[in-house]
Amino acid sequence: xxxxxxxxxxxxxxxxxxxxxxxxxxxxxxxxxxxxxxxxxxxxxxxxxxxxxxxxxxxxxxxxxxxxxxxxxxxxxxxxxxxxxxxxxxxxxxxxxxxxxxxxxxxxxxxxxxxxxxxxxxxxxxxxxxxxxxxxxxxxxxxxxxxxxxxxxxxxxxxxxxxxxxxxxxxxxxxxxxxxxxxxxxxxxxxxxxxxxxxxxxxxxxxxxxxxxxxxxxxxxxxxxxxxxxxxxxxxxxxxxxxxxxxxxxxxxxxxxxxxxxxxxxxxxxxxxxxxxxxxxxxxxxxxxxxxxxxxxxxxxxxxxxxxxxxxxxxxxxxxxxxxxxxxxxxxxxxxxxxxxxxxxxxxxxxxxxxxxxxxxxxxxxxxxxxxxxxxxxxxxxxxxxxxxxxxxxxxxxxxxxxxxxxxxxxxxxxxxxxxxxxxxxxxxxxx
Amino acid sequence: xxxxxxxxxxxxxxxxxxxxxxxxxxxxxxxxxxxxxxxxxxxxxxxxxxxxxxxxxxxxxxxxxxxxxxxxxxxxxxxxxxxxxxxxxxxxxxxxxxxxxxxxxxxxxxxxxxxxxxxxxxxxxxxxxxxxxxxxxxxxxxxxxxxxxxxxxxxxxxxxxxxxxxxxxxxxxxxxxxxxxxxxxxxxxxxxxxxxxxxxxxxxxxxxxxxxxxxxxxxxxxxxxxxxxxxxxxxxxxxxxxxxxxxxxxxxxxxxxxxxxxxxxxxxxxxxxxxxxxxxxxxxxxxxxxxxxxxxxxxxxxxxxxxxxxxxxxxxxxxxxxxxxxxxxxxxxxxxxxxxxxxxxxxxxxxxxxxxxxxxxxxxxxxxxxxxxxxxxxxxxxxxxxxxxxxxxxxxxxxxxxxx
Numbered sequence: 114x115x116x117x118x119x120x121x122x123x124x125x126x127x128x129x130x131x132x133x134x135x136x137x138x139x140x141x142x143x144x145x146x147x148x149x150x151x152x153x154x155x156x157x158x159x160x161x162x163x164x165x166x167x168x169x170x171x172x173x174x175x176x177x178x179x180x181x182x183x184x185x186x187x188x189x190x191x192x193x194x195x196x197x198x199x200x201x202x203x204x205x206x207x208x209x210x211x212x213x214x215x216x217x218x219x220x221x222x223x224x225x226x227x228x229x230x231x232x233x234x235x236x237x238x239x240x241x242x243x244x245x246x247x248x249x250x251x252x253x254x255x256x257x258x259x260x261x262x263x264x265x266x267x268x269x270x271x272x273x274x275x276x277x278x279x280x281x282x283x284x285x286x287x288x289x290x291x292x293x294x295x296x297x298x299x300x301x302x303x304x305x306x307x308x309x310x311x312x313x314x315x316x317x318x319x320x321x322x323x324x325x326x327x328x329x330x331x332x333x334x335x336x337x338x339x340x341x342x343x344x345x346x347x348x349x350x351x352x353x354x355x356x357x358x359x360x361x362x363x364x365x366x367x368x369x370x371x372x373x374x375x376x377x378x379x380x381x382x383x384x385x386x387x388x389x390x391x392x393x394x395x396x397x398x399x400x401x402x403x404x405x406x407x408x409x410x411x412x413x414x415x416x417x418x419x420x421x422x423x424x425x426x427x428x429x430x431x432x433x434x435x436x437x438x439x440x441x442x443x444x445x446x447x448x449x450x451x452x453x454x455x456x457x458x459x460x461x462x463x464x465x466x467x468x469x470x471x472x473x474x475x476x477x478x479x480x481x482x483x484x485x486x487x488x489x490x491x492x493x494x495x496x497x498x499x500x501x502x503x504x505x506x507x508x509x510x511x512x513x514x515x516x517x518x519x520x521x522x523x524x525x526x527x528x529x530x531x532x533x534x535x536x537x538x539x540x541x542x543x544x545x
Numbered sequence: 546x547x548x549x550x551x552x553x554x555x556x557x558x559x560x561x562x563x564x565x566x567x568x569x570x571x572x573x574x575x576x577x578x579x580x581x582x583x584x585x586x587x588x589x590x591x592x593x594x595x596x597x598x599x600x601x602x603x604x605x606x607x608x609x610x611x612x613x614x615x616x617x618x619x620x621x622x623x624x625x626x627x628x629x630x631x632x633x634x635x636x637x638x639x640x641x642x643x644x645x646x647x648x649x650x651x652x653x654x655x656x657x658x659x660x661x662x663x664x665x666x667x668x669x670x671x672x673x674x675x676x677x678x679x680x681x682x683x684x685x686x687x688x689x690x691x692x693x694x695x696x697x698x699x700x701x702x703x704x705x706x707x708x709x710x711x712x713x714x715x716x717x718x719x720x721x722x723x724x725x726x727x728x729x730x731x732x733x734x735x736x737x738x739x740x741x742x743x744x745x746x747x748x749x750x751x752x753x754x755x756x757x758x759x760x761x762x763x764x765x766x767x768x769x770x771x772x773x774x775x776x777x778x779x780x781x782x783x784x785x786x787x788x789x790x791x792x793x794x795x796x797x798x799x800x801x802x803x804x805x806x807x808x809x810x811x812x813x814x815x816x817x818x819x820x821x822x823x824x825x826x827x828x829x830x831x832x833x834x835x836x837x838x839x840x841x842x843x844x845x846x847x848x849x850x851x852x853x854x855x856x857x858x859x860x861x862x863x864x865x866x867x868x869x870x871x872x873x874x875x876x877x878x879x880x881x882x883x884x885x886x887x888x889x890x891x892x893x894x895x896x897x898x899x900x901x902x903x904x905x906x907x908x909x910x911x912x913x914x915x916x917x918x919x920x921x922x923x924x925x926x927x928x929x930x931x932x933x934x935x936x937x938x939x940x941x942x943x944x945x946x947x948x949x
Contacts, residue, residue, distance in 0.1 A: 252698065286731035295730035310721055313687040317694020328676050329647055354687035361682070412776055518790035519894070520858060522769045524818045525784035527872040528905050529816070531875025532865070 133436060147443075158172055161272055171467040187293040193475055194410045200468075200477045201486065202437065207237040207465050209263035210261035213270060214440075215363050216494050219258075221444050225502070226277045229306075230291045237465035239371050240265045242412025246420055252322075252338040252521035253301045254315035256437075258371075262341060267299040272404035280504035288419055288506045289516065300336075306340065308376075309349035315340035316355045319429075337423040338366045345376030347390045354396040356431065363428035367419045370433040371406065378450045388417070392434065394431030403535040406434030407462040437462075446502075512541035566708050626809045632802040635665045635778035638783035639703065641812065643673060648700060649787055652679040653705030653742075662707050663743055674761055689715035689740065693792075695723045696738040701787060709744030709796065710756040720796060723792045724767035737784040741795035743802070745836055745886055746923050750799070755923035755930075759796055760892040763864050770863040771817055772796040772835040776806040778861060781815030789817055792822050796863070798836045820867035826856030828945055830874040832897060834860045835882040841884050853944060855882075855932035863893050866900050875901060879910040880947050884935055889917040914943050 137468075195203065214232040221230055233240065244253060244265035255262040268284055276283025277406055285295050285304075293304040302318055305311040318338040325334035346352055347370060359366050368392050374381045382388050383524050394401025401421075404415045412434060417431035437459035441448030472478040513533075517523065520533035537543035598760055603721050643649045659669035659681035681688040685706065692702040706712040709935055712719065718889040746755040759770055763875065771790050773779035779797070786793035786891055823838065833841045838859050846884060856874050860866065875881055883894040894915040901913055916935045924930050 135882075243882065253695075256892050270830050271804020284731065285729060285733070288731050289729040295726075297730075297733040300693065303726070304735070305721070307717065307721060310690070310717060312698065313718060314694035314722060316687065317691035317696070318698045319694075320691055321695045321698035321700050324650065324676060324695070328650075328674065350684075351687050354684035355691075357599070357682055357728045358684065358687060358691065362676075386881065395569040517769075518727055518732075518735040518737070519819055520787075522767075522791045522865065525867045525869045528867040529869040 116430050136230050147456075159458035185379060193477070194343075195415065196476070197477045200472050203241050203245060203413070204468060204472065204478070204483060205486050205490065206241040207409065207468065209270065209493070210237040210240060210263055210451065210463060212487075213260060213264060213273070213497075216446060216498065218440070220498065221276070226279070226291070228290060229257065229275070229443050229445065231258040231443045232440045233258055233438070235459065235463070236371055236373060236436045237261060237411035238412050238468075239341070239369065239406045239434045239436055240405075241340075241421075242409045243367075243369060243392055243416040246413065246416050247337065247339070250336050251401060251420075252300045252302055252315070252336060252339045253319040254318065254338065254341050255294070256308060256311060257304075257306050259292070259294045259301075259304050259345075263294040263299075263301055264305075266296070266468075267416065268294065268296045270493055271500045272296075274497040274501040275504050276493075277503040278504070279506065280501055281507040282504040283524075285314065286515070287501060287512065288511075295335065307353035308346040312340050312342060312346070312351050312355045315366060316359055319359065319366035319423075320362070322365050323362065323426075323446070325473060335365065335424045335426075337362075337420050339369055339420075340366060341369045341371060344372040344374060344378060344381040344390065345379065345384065347372075347393070348384055350500070353393075354395075356393065356399070356429070359400040359429040360419055363425035363426065365426065366429045367423055368429060368431045370431070371436050372433055373436050373438045374447040374455075375438070375442070375451060377446065389433075391431060391433040397431075399429045401431045401433070402435045403435065403491055406436030407459065407464045407467065409464055409468050435441070439463075459515060468495075510539055513538050513543065514541075552766060554804075569572045572794050573944050587934070614836060623908065627809045628807045628832040630802065631773075631776045631779050631797075631804040631806075632663055632665050634671070634780040634806075634808060635773075635783050636667065638780035639666065639787070640669060640672075642784055642787040643669070643677070646863050648699060649681065649701045649703070650677045650695070651878070652681050652688055654681055654683055654707045654711075655702075656680060656705050658714065661705065663797075663799075665802075666705070671712045675848045683712040685711050686718055690722060692738050692740075692889055693718060693726070693736055694723045696701060696792075697726070697734045697735045701737050701739075703739040703741060703787065706740065706742030708754050708756075708799075709742045709758045710753055710759060712740065712742060714763070715733070715740075716761070719762065719768070719794075720765045724765040727767055734912070735790050737787075737790050738792045739783075739791070739795055740790075741783075741786070741797060742801045743797045745796075745800065746918070746930065747799040749925055749927055749930060750923075750927050751921035757861050757892070757918070760895075762794055763896060768792045768794055768816055769862070770794045770796065771861055772798075772863055774835050774838045774861070775799060776804055777808045778821060778859075780814055781813055782806060782817065782861070784812075784814045788814065793817065801838055801935045809922040814915075818865060818867060820870040821859040821861050822870065823857040823859050824855065826854040826878070828854045828878055828948055829856065829873070829880040829882055830878045831855050831882045831884060831940070832871060833857065834863060834893070836884060837884045837886050840935060840937050843938055844937040844944070847937065847941050850942055851941075851945075853948060855944060860897070865879045866897060868900065869905055871897075871901065872905055875905045876908045879908055880945055881909065881913045882940070882943055883913065883915040883917075884940055885915070885917050886934060887917055889915075894919050911947055914947055916940065916943055 129194040176308060186224055210233060214234050217230060218233060220226055232400055240261045250263060253262055253266050260273055260514060264270060272284040276285055276287060278286045281287050288353060289295060293308045297301050303311055311518045315338045322334060322336040372390060391401035391403040405411050415432055419432055422430055464528060469483060521531050526532045526535060532538065535543050655662050656666040657670035657675055657678045666678055689704050694702040695702050721736060726734060727736055744757055762770060771782050771793060773782045782795060785796050825845045831841050841857055845857055848855050856878055858870060858874055883897055884893040885892060887893045898913045898915050916939060920935045921933050923933055
């Protein structure tokens with residue numbers, strides 16, 4: 114591989130060498146300082162049927178160029194990708210995600226929440242693009258950067274904010290925190306602190322779906338699972354093991370890689386032998402797609418196809434979304450390592466700004482309508498913060514609840530009774 | 546193998562199990578087990594007979610019977626029943642549960658077409674299909690995580706580690722997700738998973754295949770650990786583990802799979818949290834589990850001939866400990882000997898010693914003696930392997946010293 118031959122200190126400072134078939138993708142993909150900061154030709158998905166993994170065959174799933182405006186000009190007015198209602202829903206979801214994360218930062222610095230908080234600013238297109246296509250019964254599995262996935266899936270902002278404040282009214286009763294958002298009602302299966310940990314859980318949820326359809330013969334058991342994770346996770350064994358199992362058993366799952374190029378301070382290029390993650394899908398027998406993750410409509414188009422594929426029982430898809438986080442890895446990260454030019458480049462591709470422009474240009478929404486949505490979200494968040502502030506902290510009695518689903522698991526005490534019958538248990542003062 | 550352990554003295558696993566049969570309890574089915582209601586009562590065999598049972602209240606949604614234990618009736622033999630080997634007992638328990646609840650499924654390496662490397666799942670794939678008895682690729686961490694995801698979304702999987710040692714690769718999933726997920730989700734998701742597999746020192750299997758993981762897993766909050774030692778308790782614990790809403794790790798032992806015993810024909814489920822009284826006695830309490838139970842019983846034969854009267858308890862529940870059965874015994878005999886196969890450092894015996902000292906210090910006439918395996922990777926050579934594990938002669942010596 115030509116890459117390994119070059120002295121590759123930092124992707125920004127060293128112009129990358131590239132393999133012939135992937136030249137434009139590679140040179141612009143990794144936030145380099147090249148003057149041409151655009152893709153020149155579309156990147157196509159690899160099909161399971163094609164023997165070579167690269168751009169030989171076209172498929173219905175196409176990841177197109179990053180220029181939304183250019184894309185828009187290619188279509189006529191009656192051939193828009195979304196309706197006005199859908200557009201407003203998408204806009205509102207992205208605004209909710211962005212404003213919520215900004216509020217989180219504020220609250221963190223005011224000392225309302227602690228620990229590790231990982232914000233999603235800049236990546237909203239991926240969450241909105243994918244999750245807004247799901248049914249309530251579909252499953253979403255996320256990582257520690259899960260606030261916006263929770264919000265997109267439908268978990269009320271109040272509950273998420275309360276959870277971040279560590280209050281008893283949080284979605285996990287204050288026991289999970291920022292990195293462990295769960296919701297049974299909205300089928301959000303977490304919220305995992307270790308990277309890669311959620312992918313097998315997602316695979317299990319997809320397995321459950323298939324099991325219910327084929328063994329229990331439940332009609333309409335076609336729930337799809339989305340597993341979100343980052344570029345760093347794509348070097349982890351659990352990722353590959355699950356790609357294998359999902360493809361082997363044709364599980365209804367979509368693996369969504371949010372490639373924001375950085376795993377804390379480790380650039381994706383410095384950590385990965387072949388940085389093109391989408392190519393790893395075909396190695397396991399599933400389509401691998403690369404999409405511009407800063408463009409919500411492109412993500413949505415790809416997501417539609419991938420989710421429908423899974424729902425039809427055709428198996429998994431690996432979708433790599435090129436995206437970027439505007440803030441540091443977490444609120445504790447000073448974010449000094451990333452090149453300001455790279456940050457500026459992606460700030461110029463802010464998914465919300467781009468989508469707003471699309472809505473205006475296609476006369477799908479007016480300035481006032483969008484401002485009204487902005488205001489609505491502001492009020493929603495103010496209410497969420499107020500609710501979280503006023504919510505009670507978890508009482509001591511909550512300490513020993515939920516350790517076991519069946520509290521008999523605490524065992525039998527010296528007095529012959531189950532320990533959970535000890536009143537100190539309900540008070541939370543017993544020692545286990 | 547089976548006959549060797551059958552012939553151990555007057556006290557055999559047989560009599561222990563017969564003492565439990567006579568106290569069959571009729572319990573109202575748990576509210577959550579709607580399937581059982583149509584099939585009739587479940588017999589929950591407990592080592593006590595007193596029927597101070599609180600019926601399941603809708604509020605609690607679980608059955609918390611009064612756990613006061615009494616001595617079982619040792620004189621009534623089982624009239625009927627069928628004889629089988631321990632791995633067959635496990636299979637029977639598994640099959641009954643799979644029959645009873647279609648959400649119960651098995652996943653693991655070679656559990657399907659191969660029938661399980663220790664034949665525990667033999668015949669099940671033919672009966673229930675390849676999806677219900679799933680042959681997985683060799684990816685312990687991921688398929689254990691898959692089991693956890695499936696458990697969260699409504700299934701009741703049983704994950705088999707071909708050898709318990711392989712589950713070290715699944716430690717991430719077992720610790721973070723299996724144990725903690727119920728808590729971090731604020732109680733929203735339950736993980737009714739059973740993780741089982743054979744562990745322990747076998748016959749010259751080498752260091753890596755002779756591991757005792759109970760010591761590594763015991764600190765994980767949110768899981769229960771049980772160890773089976775007879776066909777009777779293997780089937781009962783398997784069924785209890787599958788029915789439990791908690792994640793349960795069931796430790797089997799490589800050398801015990803061919804034990805033969807007669808078990809009841811009727812359905813029975815044992816309690817996951819209770820210890821088993823193997824041999825009541827007066828002089829010393831010997832606490833043990835899994836394979837060491839047989840070394841202890843062999844030593845007991847010698848001790849009885851020498852005039853001692855040891856009380857042998859198979860603790861069965863490695864986490865949590867049944868402090869009641871253990872405590873009652875300590876209060877009676879005032880001397881404790883723990884015999885285990887775990888490593889000395891940080892093993893189950895170490896925790897048990899601490900628990901007994903904390904709770905029953907005043908009742909002890911002598912320091913607790915804990916016999917564990919040496920802190921040595923199990924050697925291949927037979928002679929060396931023998932010396933790493935506790936042998937009956939050491940047990941006899943320890944009891945003699947303790948009772949001086």
